[in-house]
Amino acid sequence: xxxxxxxxxxxxxxxxxxxxxxxxxxxxxxxxxxxxxxxxxxxxxxxxxxxxxxxxxxxxxxxxxxxxxxxxxxxxxxxxxxxxxxxxxxxxxxxxxxxxxxxxxxxxxxxxxxxxxxxxxxxxxxxxxxxxxxxxxxxxxxxxxxxxxxxxxxxxxxxxxxxxxxxxxxxxxxxxxxxxxxxxxxxxxxxxxxxxxxxxxxxxxxxxxxxxxxxxxxxxxxxxxxxxxxxxxxxxxxxxxxxxxxxxxxxxxxxxxxxxxxxxxxxxxxxxxxxxxx
Amino acid sequence: xxxxxxxxxxxxxxxxxxxxxxxxxxxxxxxxxxxxxxxxxxxxxxxxxxxxxxxxxxxxxxxxxxxxxxxxxxxxxxxxxxxxxxxxxxxxxxxxxxxxxxxxxxxxxxxxxxxxxxxxxxxxxxxxxxxxxxxxxxxxxxxxxxxxxxxxxxxxxxxxxxxxxxxxxxxxxxxxxxxxxxxxxxxxxxxxxxxxxxxxxxxxxxxxxxxxxxxxxxxxxxxxxxxxxxxxxxxxxxxxxxxxxxxxxxxxxxxxxxxxxxxxxxxxxxxxxxxxxxxxxxxxxxxxxxxxxxxxxxxxxxxxxxxxxxxxxxxxxxxxxx
Numbered sequence: 001x002x003x004x005x006x007x008x009x010x011x012x013x014x015x016x017x018x019x020x021x022x023x024x025x026x027x028x029x030x031x032x033x034x035x036x037x038x039x040x041x042x043x044x045x046x047x048x049x050x051x052x053x054x055x056x057x058x059x060x061x062x063x064x065x066x067x068x069x070x071x072x073x074x075x076x077x078x079x080x081x082x083x084x085x086x087x088x089x090x091x092x093x094x095x096x097x098x099x100x101x102x103x104x105x106x107x108x109x110x111x112x113x114x115x116x117x118x119x120x121x122x123x124x125x126x127x128x129x130x131x132x133x134x135x136x137x138x139x140x141x142x143x144x145x146x147x148x149x150x151x152x153x154x155x156x157x158x159x160x161x162x163x164x165x166x167x168x169x170x171x172x173x174x175x176x177x178x179x180x181x182x183x184x185x186x187x188x189x190x191x192x193x194x195x196x197x198x199x200x201x202x203x204x205x206x207x208x209x210x211x212x213x214x215x216x217x218x219x220x221x222x223x224x225x226x227x228x229x230x231x232x233x234x235x236x237x238x239x240x241x242x243x244x245x246x247x248x249x250x251x252x253x254x255x256x257x258x259x260x261x262x263x264x265x266x267x268x269x270x271x272x273x274x275x276x277x278x
Numbered sequence: 279x280x281x282x283x284x285x286x287x288x289x290x291x292x293x294x295x296x297x298x299x300x301x302x303x304x305x306x307x308x309x310x311x312x313x314x315x316x317x318x319x320x321x322x323x324x325x326x327x328x329x330x331x332x333x334x335x336x337x338x339x340x341x342x343x344x345x346x347x348x349x350x351x352x353x354x355x356x357x358x359x360x361x362x363x364x365x366x367x368x369x370x371x372x373x374x375x376x377x378x379x380x381x382x383x384x385x386x387x388x389x390x391x392x393x394x395x396x397x398x399x400x401x402x403x404x405x406x407x408x409x410x411x412x413x414x415x416x417x418x419x420x421x422x423x424x425x426x427x428x429x430x431x432x433x434x435x436x437x438x439x440x441x442x443x444x445x446x447x448x449x450x451x452x453x454x455x456x457x458x459x460x461x462x463x464x465x466x467x468x469x470x471x472x473x474x475x476x477x478x479x480x481x482x483x484x485x486x487x488x489x490x491x492x493x494x495x496x497x498x499x500x501x502x503x504x505x506x507x508x509x510x511x512x513x514x515x516x517x518x519x520x521x522x523x524x525x526x527x528x529x530x531x532x533x534x535x536x537x538x539x540x541x542x543x544x545x546x547x548x549x550x551x552x553x554x555x556x557x558x559x560x561x562x563x564x565x566x567x568x569x570x571x572x573x574x575x576x577x578x579x580x581x582x583x584x585x586x587x588x589x590x591x592x593x594x595x596x597x598x599x600x
Binding site: 075076077078079080081082084085086087098104135136138139142164165166168169170171172173174175176177178180181182183184185187188203204206207208209210211212225226227228231232235236238240241244245249253254255 | 437438439440441443444445446447448449450452453454456457458460461476477480481483484496497498499503504507508509519520523524525526530531534536582583586587589590591592593594595596
């Protein structure tokens with residue numbers, strides 16, 4: 001119902017999956033996997049194919065040709081326009097997230113090459129305040145779209161977000177309009193936008209740029225939706241059908257073009273870029 | 279009869295006035311009546327000038343508050359509804375149609391909550407489904423084709439969260455509206471008349487000018503939603519805190535540059551005097567549309583883009599990465 005679906009006090013990474021040490025237990029199949037094996041496998045469980053959530057930085061590393069990523073707006077950082085305080089001041093939440101992730105906010109943007117094709121990339125970071133979109137995420141993504149428009153670059157946005165950032169209220173909400181309006185211009189200029197949906201993509205991010213791709217690709221079994229499952233359950237007072245709001249559900253209902261395994265993402269992107277003649 | 283707790287003293291005086299007026303010898307009490315009416319007026323003014331944000335939210339939800347179709351009755355002539363999205367169905371939670379406002383022909387699009395229980399159920403209390411957003415865009419494109427300016431009235435707790443709405447692409451419908459509204463080549467003015475609940479509100483809210491009625495709210499989430507997430511419980515206390523923190527009132531949104539104007543409501547809110555609320559709204563609509571109609575379409579679209587483009591509060595931080 002609202003553009004926000006993620007409770008910031010819930011664990012944003014799967015605690016079971018980030019146990020320090022050499023072994024990681026897969027949250028999907030409960031198998032214990034050697035950490036190194038998981039990393040080599042792009043953080044996809046070798047036993048059950050569960051796609052683990054990964055940071056924006058790791059996403060960039062996995063997607064682009066090694067060493068080709070040139071970040072833009074890397075120093076852009078959030079402010080606190082509403083002096084928002086809940087159980088913790090927003091500035092404190094920002095500082096905590098910055099300390100724990102080493103990032104300034106929840107998205108990496110920059111130019112790069114994918115299999116030799118030059119692209120504009122934005123990769124959202126769920127580890128930073130649930131990948132929520134406030135002014136910085138909105139601004140960086142808008143700027144990335146504009147950069148892609150000006151340089152006729154294919155635009156790849158990997159979404160991974162609990163939705164809009166509550167602590168910036170109306171400012172966050174308006175980022176939905178801002179990014180979508182920038183995409184309108186990109187579209188009119190003939191740009192190619194490939195939207196990649198990773199687990200989870202919900203709320204105000206789904207209801208803006210994530211659903212506006214010329215091609216929309218989802219990782220297997222990702223949670224993708226507008227309202228969070230809990231809100232829907234409370235509203236309709238019914239259990240939700242199995243597999244509701246998964247990539248597969250969206251594919252079946254016609255809102256995702258393809259489900260692509262993480263190992264094939266680079267090939268798929270390069271292929272689409274070629275078909276679009278970009 | 280619905281009552282807001284903070285209006286209790288006002289309602290008591292109103293009750294006294296009514297019973298005095300009903301007396302056969304009412305004429306003898308003229309002085310007393312005048313005094314009571316004066317007290318009533320100043321009490322309303324005092325109450326309404328000191329509303330907390332949470333109280334404002336409750337005024338915005340007042341069941342007697344005028345809805346889109348009430349404003350149509352009060353402000354528009356020759357309104358004829360245009361139904362359906364030509365894809366799936368017709369969502370009564372959003373109504374659309376050509377009509378005349380003052381000297382102008384316009385396309386009116388607005389959320390409708392419904393008044394009676396069956397109406398409210400049919401309208402899902404103003405929570406639109408994807409087909410509602412698609413209908414809205416279809417009719418706006420129709421207006422664009424014939425150079426007719428667009429007025430949207432926003433009044434929703436949020437887009438409907440359900441199985442069907444997800445299945446039919448609630449997120450896609452809203453996203454597509456945001457993108458397409460930003461490029462409409464006719465003037466678009468939007469007014470939050472009651473509740474501006476998040477993406478569901480913004481889904482018909484991308485305009486050249488956006489206004490809020492004095493006692494409406496507009497935010498990324500409802501106070502209860504915010505309270506439930508942040509404080510694990512929505513009650514009077516946490517809702518009050520959340521409403522304050524979200525900066526959701528018309529004054530807050532205007533101060534933050536998120537809306538362009540606040541349309542004043544009559545003393546005591548639009549539900550006390552819908553006619554005068556409609557008059558003020560009409561004035562704002564007509565003067566703004568007339569101004570916007572003088573701008574050529576390319577410039578109009580560019581200015582609308584720039585209006586949303588500049589929103590955001592960002593800083594810089596240069597820190598060594600660990």
